[in-house]
Every structure is written in C-alpha cells, then in structure tokens.
Amino acid sequence: MEAQQLPQNYEKKIDSLIGTEFGNQNDPGGVFLVAKNGKPIYRKAFGKANLELAVNMTPENVFQIGSMTKQFTAVAILLLEQQGKLNVHDPVSKYIKDYPGGDKITIHHLLTHTSGIKDFTRMKSLSSIAQKEMKPEEMVSFFKNEPVDFTPGEKFDYNNSGYVVLGYIIELISGDTYENFIQKNIFDQAGMSDSYYASDRKVIHKRAYGYHKKEKGFVNKTVISFSVPFSSGSLMSTVDDMLKWQQALNQNKIVNPDESQKAFQKYKLNNNEEFTYGYGWHLKEINGVPDREHGGSVFGFKSMGVYIPKEDIYVIGFSNCDCHSPTEITRNIAKITQTSLKK
Template sequence: MIVPLSLFSQTLQQDLDALLAAAFKPDQPGGALLVVEGGRVVYEKAVGIVNLELDEKLTPQTNFRMASVSKQFTAMAILLLEKEGKLSFDDPLTRFFPDFAPVGAHITVGQLLTHSSGIRAYESVMPDDLQEQLSDAGVLALIKGIDNTYFEPGTAFRYSNSAYCLLALIVERTSGQSFPAYLRKRIFRPLGMKDTRVYEAGKRIKNRAYGYARDESGQLYFSDQSLTSATKGDGGVYTSLEDYLKWHLALQTNRLIDLEEALDKVNAPLPGNKGRYGAGWFFKKEDGLEMFHSGSTCGFSNMVIRIPEKGVMVAFFSNIAGNHEAFYPIFDRLRKAGILRSDIRAWHEATD
C-alpha cells in the first residue's frame, strides 16, 4: 500500500511523475520505479509496455531481467550454505572442481564473492563461432584449463561475471539441487516471491517484459537475448517491483541472514577508496551502511539502492538497454528530498 500524500510530498510525487513521463513514452518499452522509506512504499509507478508487438502495459507485477542485480541472490545462496556449514569462504575452487587448473587451489569462495579472485573473464575467451547460448557449465568448460589469473588471487579487485557463474555451480554441487531449484526452495518461496524466476532455456517466464535497445539514430529494436543471456549465477534472475519489495523487507529484518554482518565478514575494497564489494553489493559505511547494484544486459537496465538504517530502498527497472541516464535525474531528485544520501551517478560511474 502506498502511504498518503500528506506523508510523502505531493510536490515530490509530481516531480517523479514528470521525470518518468520525460524518460518513457506510454506506447514504448519503458521502466518501473519503486521508492520505499521507513519500510513503507511511498511511490510506485510503471510507464511503458512489455513488448512492441503487444499493447500490454508495464506494471509493478511485470518481471524484468535483473542482469547483474541477480548477483545478490547468488551470493545469498552461498551465504546460506556457509551458515549451514556446508561450505567455507576459505574453500578453494578445486574442492568443487577437482579438474580445474592448478591456480584453482589458490582461489577461494570468498574471493569469488568479492570479485577479488582475478579469474579470467569468460567473455574474453568465448569462441568466435559460438552458436548456442552459453551456460554456467559452459563458462566452467571455457576457463577451467586456464592456469593463470589477472592478478594474484586476493590482492586486487576486478569485477567478474565468471566468478558468479562458478558460484551458481558451487551451489548446485554443494546442495545437490539445480541452482534455480535451490533459489526457489530457500529464497523465493519462503519470502513469497511467487513470480520471481531464474531463466532456464526453453521454460517460459510469465508476465515478463521483453528487452529492447536503441540504434545510433535512437530507434528502438528488439534485443531480448544474446549468447550470454542463459548464464544464471551472474545475471539470470527475473523479478518484479512487487517481488523485489519482499526481498528488501526480508533483508531489513534479517529473515534469511544478517546481511550487514555478512558484509563485514567477506568483502573487498574497491580501488581509489570508492567503497567495498561483498555479497552481490557495492557498499560503503561513511554515514551508515549504504549499498547499491546495477544490472545491464542486451535489453534491460536496472538499479537498486538501499539505506537499511532509514528503511530506504529504491528500485528502478527498465526494458531498454543502456538506459541508466534515464535513472539519474530521478535519483538526484530523491537525494534532494533527503531520501537518498549519495550522488548515485558518481558512485555508479566510479565503480563501472
């Protein structure tokens, strides 16, 4: 339920309405915005359509592909397994993948979680003649024979999709369940996230938006899938504003795990004093915990921001690729209103 306008500035609501109207047209792919303050929904709106072929409106119940926002769910699965004593952050890669190159003995689960492993990017070794979508197992096959890293594991930060694909496989090998099944059983169902899914080739995702991109002239074209759209651990979750709110509220109440405690336990510093990374989040603690993550893929752009001590969460999902420029004016307005704390554009660009 959205709180009355008396508790949320009518001027601010009008400004957000105007900014969304400026960013998206009602008859084109668009975006959906959710603002939570003090644990209450204070603004929720979607503008645009799910597909140019179907005149179906985006709603707070529409599922968007999360891209790298998915990493927080992969990380939570690992945190749950660690809490149960089924794995350790210090476990080497070779515990789970015995045929990995010798360097795998020096790469730990914790380093995969924090992008500090130095493991090779699968995007850099994909064959030019690849015809079918790559899977997490396909990522492992591509990189397991490479006996070198970008740097000595644990000594630097380099954002890694490969790492999170391997984490999804570690979830499977540790739990004995498929990655989608584990997330359904341990996260989505317990939290009531009834429409959230992990993409599985050949399986339909209900009530979903389809992705688009813009060409050089600004014209929209269909851009829903790529050769890397089937990997799960680094970007395979689809969710809606409605379900993501349930996730946020669970994090607020430590329903699954104490996330702040986990961030203190396993994190890595970013270069240039730009904060830290842990458990699928960029975060900093200059004036209390503040965290964000973006997600970008061939047809979607997403951003989520949380300030736990204020009960603040902002989620902005769009079915247009490379669309973060549409987000920043809204974040600036929320910062001016005292809801957000940091300059999100500057923070995002510094970590991109």
C-alpha cells in the same frame, strides 16, 4: 512514515525525474518503486511492456534483472555456510578439484570480485557459445584455463566468471540445480511468487519484453542462452518481489544476522586497502549516508536497486530497453526521498 506525510510535490518531482529518460509512452519503458520502512510510497510504470502488441507497462511486469542476480547467489552461498556445508575462506579446489590455481582462490575472492579469474564477458570467443545450452561445468570450463588477470586478492575488478563458479559450487554442494536452490531457499521463503530463473521459451505471466535501440528505431533483444550468464545474471523479478527480497533480508528470513552482515561489510585487498564491495552489493553512500546498491544489464534490460539501511529507504528501477539506464535516476530518487522525508 505514511504516504500522506510526504511533501505534496514529492510525486511530481519523481515523475519529472523519471520522465527525462522514460517519458515517451510509445517507447519501451520501466517501472520504479520507492519504499520507506517496507511500505511503498511511490510505484509507477512508464512506456510499453511490448511494442508489437502496444501493451502499456504496469508495475506488475516481470523483468530480467541481470547482475542483481549476484545478490541471490551470494546469499545462497552464505546460507550454505550457515548450514555448515562450506566456509567462505575455503579454496575453490576443495569443491572443483581440477580448477587451475584453485588452491589460492577462495570463495571469498569469488564473492568480492577479487579472484583475478578472466571475466568471460570480455572473451572474444563468447559469441561461439552465447546461444548454446551450457551446463554449469561447461561454462566454468569455458574460462577456467584462461590466464588470470592478477593474483587473488590483489585488486577489485568486477567479474562475472567468479559468480558463475559460485553457482556451480552451489550445485555441487546442494546436489540440486541453481534454479531449484534459489526457488526453494529464497523465492519461496520470501514469498517472491513472480520471480524466476529466466527463460525465453516459458510463458511468463506479465513478462516485459526487452529491446535494443538502433538507428532506425527499436528491435527485439538479442537472444542468449541463460545458461551462459547463469548465476551471475539470469534471474527475473518484479519491483514488488524485489521489495519482498529486501524485507526478507532485513527480517533475517533467509540467513541469520551474522551471515548477512558478511554481505554488507567492506573488505580489504592484500595490501590492506579497503574497497567498496561486500558479497553481491556495492557499498557506497548517498548524501553521505552509507547505502547498499547494485545494478544489472543484460540484453534488452537494465536494473538498479539502492537500499539505505539507516533510513530504511529502498528504491528499485527496471528498464526494458538497454538504451535507458535506471542507474542514476534510482540514485537520485533515493537522494530526493532522503531530503523529502527529513523535512
């Protein structure tokens, strides 16, 4: 599908849709990309990447992607399974010997948010460690002795702690840091040269700065130590790199089809009830067509990605203020793109 086959008003439609939320050029903004068959058909930036320096956003800006990090963690686990180093049905206790109830919680439970482990983001004591440099082991120790919310496999309840445990398991098995493992096995393989494990100290070329909105206007984002969200939310990327990621998955560059299929299928709870999450992706529908989607939210940033396999449509949206959400806009862009390309 070449760009010229798009209806003439397609770009205008998308512009005005995004403009409802991201229309003020003097506010923090965002970047949106739409691809069909791996080729961008829409790619635009809105607002400012840095308010203090009055720098305009460009499509090349680097954003924190928050919980979209979970896709990378899940695929890293599947890669270790492909290498014969683990099985998704292994109990957590096989790798973390002293994990409370770890003989009943499997890697599969962690991947699908069905473990029942206490989500550290809901713990009141989180503020006591938010700015501390935490080792993965220390992060796991922070929540592992909390009472569980339910028996493993009993229900689906979105959970950041489970993905922190997965990151720690990746380190224990690979003998490498999570950051290095993702860099070598995913970013480098997919050609994602503008993706990083987040840092506020490193000089990151084309970084978009993150903001909160207060009554009196915008303020710089609250500082957290990225070792806290760790493998549940600490990666940074660009829309172009995220398209490369989607392409790498489609072309089985990282894991083989048998493994990647595990990420994109729905699973059942103990009572046989199906839920709409695979490994690192929500599995929903757009206009009745199955999709894979996930958002992210971390201080100062929001992200959302939607992929429709049947039509090979990928839409990704980033925002550098947690006051602007790209979630519904990204889904609506996917809907418009579907109908526009059918005509």
